[in-house]
Each structure stands twice: as structure tokens, then as C-alpha cells.
Amino acid sequence: MSTSVAPLPAPAQRAVDALGRPGSARREGARSRWARRLPLMPALIYMIVVTQVPFLATIWYSFRRWNLLIPGSNKFSGLESYRLAFSDPTFVTALVNTIEITASAVILATLVGTGLAVLLNRRFFGRAVVRTLLITPFLVMPVAGALLWKTTVYDPLYGLLDFVLSPFGAHHVNWIGRFPIPAIVTLSVWQWSPFVMLIVLAGLQSEPLDVLEAAKVDGASTVQTFTRVTLAHIRRYIFLAVLLGSVYIVQTFGKIYMVTQGGPGTATTNLPFYLYEQVFNAYNVGVGAASGVIVLIGTEIVALGALRFAWGLLETAQART
Amino acid sequence: MAATTSTWSKRSALVRAARLVRRTDDHHRRLYGRARLYGHAWSVFTWLVAILLFFPVLWMVLTSFKTEGKAYTDPPTIIFHPTLTEFSQVFSSGIGKPLEHSLFTTLVSTGAVLLLAVPAAYSLSIKPIKRWRDVMFFVLSTKMLPVVAAIIPIYIVARNIGILDNDWTLVILYTAMNMPIAVWMIRSFLLEVPIEVLDAARVDGAGLVTELTRVILPIVVPGLAATALICMIFSWNEFFFAVNLTATRAGTMPVFLVGFITSEGLYWAKLAAAASLASLPVVLLGWIAQKQLVRGLALGAVK
Numbered sequence: 001m002s003t004s005v006a007p008l009p010a011p012a013q014r015a016v017d018a019l020g021r022p023g024s025a026r027r028e029g030a031r032s033r034w035a036r037r038l039p040l041m042p043a044l045i046y047m048i049v050v051t052q053v054p055f056l057a058t059i060w061y062s063f064r065r066w067n068l069l070i071p072g073s074n075k076f077s078g079l080e081s082y083r084l085a086f087s088d089p090t091f092v093t094a095l096v097n098t099i100e101i102t103a104s105a106v107i108l109a110t111l112v113g114t115g116l117a118v119l120l121n122r123r124f125f126g127r128a129v130v131r132t133l134l135i136t137p138f139l140v141m142p143v144a145g146a147l148l149w150k151t152t153v154y155d156p157l158y159g160l161l162d163f164v165l166s167p168f169g170a171h172h173v174n175w176i177g178r179f180p181i182p183a184i185v186t187l188s189v190w191q192w193s194p195f196v197m198l199i200v201l202a203g204l205q206s207e208p209l210d211v212l213e214a215a216k217v218d219g220a221s222t223v224q225t226f227t228r229v230t231l232a233h234i235r236r237y238i239f240l241a242v243l244l245g246s247v248y249i250v251q252t253f254g255k256i257y258m259v260t261q262g263g264p265g266t267a268t269t270n271l272p273f274y275l276y277e278q279v280f281n282a283y284n285v286g287v288g289a290a291s292g293v294i295v296l297i298g299t300e301i302v303a304l305g306a307l308r309f310a311w312g313l314l315e316t317a318q319a320r321t
Numbered sequence: 322m323a324a325t326t327s328t329w330s331k332r333s334a335l336v337r338a339a340r341l342v343r344r345t346d347d348h349h350r351r352l353y354g355r356a357r358l359y360g361h362a363w364s365v366f367t368w369l370v371a372i373l374l375f376f377p378v379l380w381m382v383l384t385s386f387k388t389e390g391k392a393y394t395d396p397p398t399i400i401f402h403p404t405l406t407e408f409s410q411v412f413s414s415g416i417g418k419p420l421e422h423s424l425f426t427t428l429v430s431t432g433a434v435l436l437l438a439v440p441a442a443y444s445l446s447i448k449p450i451k452r453w454r455d456v457m458f459f460v461l462s463t464k465m466l467p468v469v470a471a472i473i474p475i476y477i478v479a480r481n482i483g484i485l486d487n488d489w490t491l492v493i494l495y496t497a498m499n500m501p502i503a504v505w506m507i508r509s510f511l512l513e514v515p516i517e518v519l520d521a522a523r524v525d526g527a528g529l530v531t532e533l534t535r536v537i538l539p540i541v542v543p544g545l546a547a548t549a550l551i552c553m554i555f556s557w558n559e560f561f562f563a564v565n566l567t568a569t570r571a572g573t574m575p576v577f578l579v580g581f582i583t584s585e586g587l588y589w590a591k592l593a594a595a596a597s598l599a600s601l602p603v604v605l606l607g608w609i610a611q612k613q614l615v616r617g618l619a620l621g622a623v624k
Contacts, residue, residue: 061477130368136375152593247467288473
């Protein structure tokens with residue numbers, strides 16, 4: 001029986017050796033720190049240049065008066081663009097519309113998406129096919145989807161909606177003209193519910209089975225199990241879906257561009273569409289930039305606050321132990 | 322006599338027990354049956370909802386095989402002779418160029434994303450830098466920025482240096498747009514590489530490049546494929562940058578569709594054919610990569 005110490009594994013041995021030479025270890029440390037940072041640098045620099053610089057430039061432009069069609073009109077004007085934006089009734093309407101469209105679409109898509117996820121989280125005949133059908137609205141090119149709804153669904157004469165609702169007294173209703181915001185919201189909910197569904201489904205499928213078993217053994221009913229156990233577990237996934245969904249839906253542009261062009265009047269003009277009109281129709285860089293900054297601030301307050309909150313949840317799942 | 326009584330009472334006890342078992346069994350079966358009935362009802366309901374939500378897409382595809390006359394009728398036509406006329410008309414109306422631009426911008430930007438995101442994700446997972454949490458937070462926060470607020474300087478710069486209506490402008494922007502989700506996804510895949518494998522490679526004296534190409538890449542290739550699929554979906558469908566920065570020389574499929582509605586707005590069958598063609602590649606990709614889609618969208622938080 002030998003009592004000698006077993007030889008150290010090679011990396012440990014090298015670590016012990018390195019400890020014997022403190023000077024070289026420190027130099028090695030500085031070098032390896034840079035070796036660690038180097039692979040990150042190209043992506044990080046690229047992202048800073050392409051995503052951060054334009055926002056700084058937008059802030060810069062928002063303090064200037066500049067019409068692209070008038071040469072030499074590019075002058076410093078302080079906060080005038082902001083004053084002009086806020087005194088423009090269209091801008092205020094756009095602000096209200098943005099909040100209305102985003103809030104209702106996010107809430108409805110979250111409800112529908114979560115419901116779909118719960119329905120899909122059961123074993124039943126053809127589940128894979130049903131999931132495939134359900135995610136399709138999210139995959140269809142949004143512009144194509146908008147085109148499709150505008151023509152074949154909402155059309156007053158030959159649209160499906162008019163046909164389906166005709167037994168209930170609908171006759172050649174100008175759906176988009178009479179219900180512009182619900183028309184846009186319905187289209188958004190149709191597109192984004194599958195997105196919420198996919199995220200919540202991921203949450204449901206990661207739920208530990210032993211906890212569910214324990215709940216059943218303790219005599220909890222299905223409803224109790226869902227509200228007390230499952231909902232607590234998928235809460236962070238729902239939160240993530242709401243966060244990402246809001247960020248995308250607040251930027252809704254294609255649907256409005258395709259279906260209503262911001263109308264009738266300014267009934268569906270949201271901030272992205274307002275900004276687009278300011279810059280690409282009125283060539284008014286200053287006011288466009290000022291409204292861009294306002295969108296930016298609004299989104300950031302909501303998103304960064306929410307992100308900090310969600311961060312802790314995500315981090316625990318991400319950290320390598 | 323005593324013995325018979327005892328046997329008798331034993332028998333009656335057995336009978337009673339059997340009766341009890343049968344009764345609880347019945348009770349269970351009835352309960353189970355009801356649960357199964359509820360289960361069936363929910364399944365049917367799920368199917369109905371799925372068909373309802375899918376119906377507009379189905380209708381688009383059906384309409385694309387109709388003639389214009391059958392495309393808008395009241396009531397809507399369900400039974401018709403399928404025809405490929407509209408598709409051939411779409412093909413002859415110049416869908417080729419936008420298809421090329423879409424393919425180019427999608428593939429090149431996805432390649433660029435992977436090229437930049439793999440080393441970055443490596444620095445945030447396998448050999449993490451000290452402040453990897455801050456970097457991850459920054460990366461994710463860029464996804465929260467509204468692109469509309471960046472369009473003005475991008476447009477002005479592109480105009481001034483003459484890269485408006487250029488494929489590469491979209492490539493640059495799409496690469497940045499997809500970087501956060503790619504870094505997040507690839508990082509979560511890298512975290513799954515077993516430490517023992519890495520240690521073994523390091524002991525054998527493998528450098529960074531060897532470690533990356535020979536050891537890590539083979540393990541994470543499926544994950545990279547999933548990341549690429551998601552990047553492709555978002556690039557292919559992107560509209561805002563495309564419509565504001567490109568026109569005839571670099572216009573992608575969504576821009577083509579918009580142009581199509583202004584020139585052919587009254588021709589539903591043709592529009593449906595164009596819309597179906599434009600959506601088809603990504604719908605197919607998404608169907609194939611459903612599982613990865615779940616993972617990618619949950620930002621790699623799902624193991």
C-alpha cells in the first residue's frame with residue numbers, strides 16, 4: 001500500500017509551476033486578458049459604430065433646422081424642432097396612436113399567444129401540424145401579410161370578413177375606413193401572437209415535471225396547479241415576450257404603410273410613420289429627428305427598465321457555474 | 322358449523338371487497354372518461370383556432386391559383402380550376418432582380434453576422450472577459466433601440482457617400498440588426514461545450530484558432546445553423562430600411578411587393594401569387610427550424 005501523493009493533473013501542475021514565478025505570471029495575465037478581449041473587439045466595435053453613432057447623430061440633427069430641399073438651411077436652432085413637433089397636432093395624434101396601437105396589440109397578443117401555448121402544451125393528435133399552422137402568420141413576410149389582409153380580408157365588397165359577418169347584418173362595410181385602429185391592431189395580433197406563443201411554449205416545456213407531480217399529489221386541481229405553479233414559472237417568459245413584443249410593435253411601420261398610409265386622415269399615423277412622412281415627404285430633417293429622439297427616449301425608458309428587471313432572471317439561466 | 326360460517330363470512334367479505342373495487346373502478350373510469358372527453362374537446366378547439374389563424378395564409382395561396390375573375394367574387398369562390406397563369410405573369414413582371422437582391426443581402430449579412438458573432442460569443446462564454454455581464458447587457462440593449470430613430474443620419478450618410486439604393490448598405494444594416502440575437506444564441510450554444518473537451522485540447526497545446534475551428538465549431542454547428550436560420554428570417558422580411566434606402570437598383574422583395582400593389586393593386590390573384598412567392602422561402606425555413614426558433618426567441622434562456 002503506497003502512501004505517496006498522486007501526481008497532479010497537468011493543468012494544475014502548470015498552475016503550481018507558474019505560482020513559483022510571480023513576475024512571468026503577471027505578464028501572462030495582462031497578455032491573456034487581451035487575448036480574451038481580442039475576439040470580442042470586431043463585433044463590439046461594429047455594433048457601436050453602426051448602432052450607437054446614428055442615434056447620437058439623430059440627437060445632433062434634432063437641434064438643427066434643416067430642410068433637405070433648401071440648400072444652406074442646415075442651421076443650429078436649439079430646441080425649436082421639439083417645439084415645432086409638440087405644437088404639431090399630427091405629432092400629438094401620432095404619439096397617442098402609437099401608445100394605443102402598441103398597448104392594445106401587446107396585451108391582446110400576449111393573451112392570445114399564452115392561451116395558444118397552453119393549448120399546445122398537451123399531447124393530442126396532430127400537435128406538430130397544429131404548431132406548424134400556428135407559427136405561420138409570424139413567418140409570412142409582414143408586408144405580404146398586410147397586403148393579404150387589406151385585400152382579401154378587409155375589402156368592403158369581396159373581403160372574407162364582410163362575407164363571414166354578412167349573416168350578422170354586415171353589408172359592404174368599409175372596415176379599414178370605419179375601424180382603422182382595430183384593423184391595424186387585429187393584423188398585429190395575428191402576426192405577433194405566434195411569437196408570444198413560441199416564447200411561452202418554451203417556458204411551459206422547461207417546467208420541471210416533479211413540481212407538477214408534487215402539486216397533483218398534494219391534491220391541487222388543474223386550475224390551482226396552473227395559477228399557483230405554472231403561472232409562477234412562465235411569468236418570466238411572458239415578461240420576455242411582452243418586452244420584445246412591445247419593442248417590435250412600437251416600431252410598426254410596414255402595416256400602416258401598406259394598409260392605411262396613416263389614414264383616414266391621421267387616424268392611424270403612429271410615430272414611425274409620422275417620422276417617415278416628415279423626412280421622406282416633407283424633407284424636414286430637424287422635426288423628424290426630434291420625433292425620433294422622442295421615440296428613442298420613450299422606448300428606452302420602458303425597455304431598459306424592463307430589461308434590467310428581466311436581466312436577473314435571464315442571467316441565472318445563462319451563467320456558467 | 323363454525324367452520325362454514327367462517328368460510329361464508331370470508332366469502333361475503335371477498336364479495337364485498339370485489340364490489341367495492343368494481344365500484345371505485347367504475348368511478349375512476351367515469352372520471353377518466355370525462356377527463357378524456359374534455360381532452361378531446363380541447364384538442365378539437367385547438368385545431369379550430371389553428372385553422373382559423375392559418376386561414377388567411379391558405380386563402381392567399383388559394384387565390385394565387387385562381388384567375389383574376391375568380392379572385393374577387395361575392396360570395397368568395399372556393400371551388401375553381403387551379404391555374405398557374407398568375408405565377409407566370411409575376412415571373413415575367415420582373416421578380417427576378419428583387420429576388421436576387423433579397424438573396425444577396427440575406428445570405429451575405431447572415432455570413433457576416435456569424436463571422437463576427439462567433440468570436441464575440443467565445444469571449445463571453447468559454448474564456449469570458451471580466452465584464453462579460455456589461456457587454457451582454459449592452460448587446461441586448463441595442464436590440465431595444467427603435468430603428469426609426471436611426472434612419473435620418475443613416476439616410477443622410479448613405480446619400481452623401483453615394484450608397485443609396487445599394488445592396489451593401491442593407492448588408493451593413495442587417496448585420497448590425499441581427500448581431501444581438503446571434504451573439505446571445507451562439508453564446509448559449511457555446512456554454513454547452515463540455516469543459517473537459519476544452520481542457521484536453523489546451524493540454525495538447527491547441528491555440529485559439531485550432532481550439533475554435535477544430536474543437537468548438539464541430540460541436541456547435543447545429544446551433545450555428547439555427548442562428549443562421551433566424552438571421553435569414555429577419556433579413557428576408559425586413560421592410561423599413563429596405564423601403565427607405567433602396568429603390569430600383571437594390572430593391573428587395575418587400576419593396577417589390579409595395580411597388581406591385583401600386584401598379585397591380587386591382588389584380589388580387591397576381592398580388593396573392595407575388596405575396597406567396599415572397600413569403601415561401603422563409604415560411605419553409607421556419608417550418609424546418611421550429612425547435613430552434615423557440616430557443617432563439619427565448620434568447621437562449623431555455624436549455
